[in-house]
Amino acid sequence: MKLLASEHALVFDYIYSISAIVLEAGKDYLVEGRLSALAETSGCASFEELIRKAKADASGVLKRKIIDGITTGETLFFRDTSPFDLLRHKLIPELIDRQARSSLKPPIRIWSAACSTGQELYSIAILLRGMLGDPHRYNIRLTGTDLSDEAVARASAGYYNSIEMGRGLSDVLRAQNFTADTKGWKIRDELRALTSFRRLNLMEDFTSMGKFDIIFCRNVAIYFNEKDKASLFQRLSQRLEPHGSLIIGSMENLGTSCPQLESNRHLRAVYYKLLQGKAQAA
Ligand SMILES: C[S@@+](CC[C@H](N)C(=O)[O-])C[C@H]1O[C@@H](n2cnc3c(N)ncnc32)[C@H](O)[C@@H]1O
Structure with missing residues (x-):
């Protein structure tokens, strides 16, 4: 799914509001790569719809799935020694x-x-x-x-x-x-x-x-x-x-x-x- 220029502010602001993670111009591929499948399985035709649904979801489940998708969990045992x-x-x-x-x-x-x-x-x-x-x-x-x-x-x-x-x-x-x-x-x-x-x-x-x-x-x-x-x-x-x-x-x-x-x-x-x-x- 493509992140439209008109959706940037909505999507990036929402991600910042739930995680403090700052995504800037040029990070579209992160949103597209990590949240497209979630948008599709949630029945959303666009990222705008995904964010609107997440905001309206009182259970917070969709918000937490967006967090799981957008966070980078790279780690390893005894990292950096x-x-x-x-x-x-x-x-x-x-x-x-x-x-x-x-x-x-x-x-x-x-x-x-x-x-x-x-x-x-x-x-x-x-x-x-x-x-x-x-x-x-x-x-x-x-x-x-x-x-x-x-x-x-x-x-x-x-x-x-x-x-x-x-x-x-x-x-x-x-x-x-x-x-x-x-x-x-x-x-x-x-x-x-x-x-x-x-x-x-x-x-x-x-x-x-x-x-x-x-x-x-x-x-x-x-x-x-x-x-x-x-x-x-x-x-x-x-x-x-x-x-x-x-x-x-x-x-x-x-x-x-x-x-x-x-x-x-x-x-x-x-x-x-x-x-x-x-x-x-x-
Ligand atoms: C790259 S990992 C670092 C893991 C480990 N500390 C290390 O250095 O190997 C970054 C982690 O920060 C978490 N994270 C991102 N934003 C966060 C926030 N606002 N509060 C708590 N954890 C957050 C992510 O979910 C992710 O698991």
Whole structure:
């Protein structure tokens, strides 16, 4: 189905309003490639009709299908490697030293914001189990959120096909952390039990998420405009414990949008911490 010039504003504005994703001129092929089948199966003769139907659909089902179609869920296990080296060699050892001083069961709370199909959060779970042995000695809370229902459902199921398994996992990690059945490779139950996934639009208020020791928010703000990006990183900084760390994508930077965060470097990894005295109240 062709996206007509007269439909651009309606379609792009609607997509922005439900996801904050900015589509500009020249991105017609994305809409055509990703939403044509949905428009046709929804009985719509044009994209304009699809958007009108979605707006009128009080159940929100069509809106969520548009989100599933338009979002880019590209991800892989241990993506970019360096953030996971950072966790292994610096952030987790420092966190445990610190938490063990005040708690018999040290809390480790990590949020994968825009987790897509779960590979990022499961990579963290795999790494923690490899480092810490029995996870029950710690109070581990690993939370994954994403805007797309389809992505969250896949992440929760924890099943991956052989192509996904071949992206970022060694044979040893695969054998240690997954079991094979007729549906594919499934993350082991003891790792799955450390995690929880839910739908969350990062443009909406997320103060109810509580505070985290480490937040991963990678490769999602690249789809947002500068104002929304700044608002997102501001609000994420308010979800960090005073000692917490924010990890963003390897091709991203905060610019000047978040003066309360300072950048730190460990080997090849860059991460952000609250400037002393600027930890904000919930
Ligand atoms: C490219 S994936 C990144 C996955 C993972 N963080 C990584 O770096 O491998 C981007 C994800 O952002 C999600 N997303 C897009 N807009 C969002 C929004 N407004 N709120 C929450 N998630 C969003 C998409 O559904 C998609 O799963």
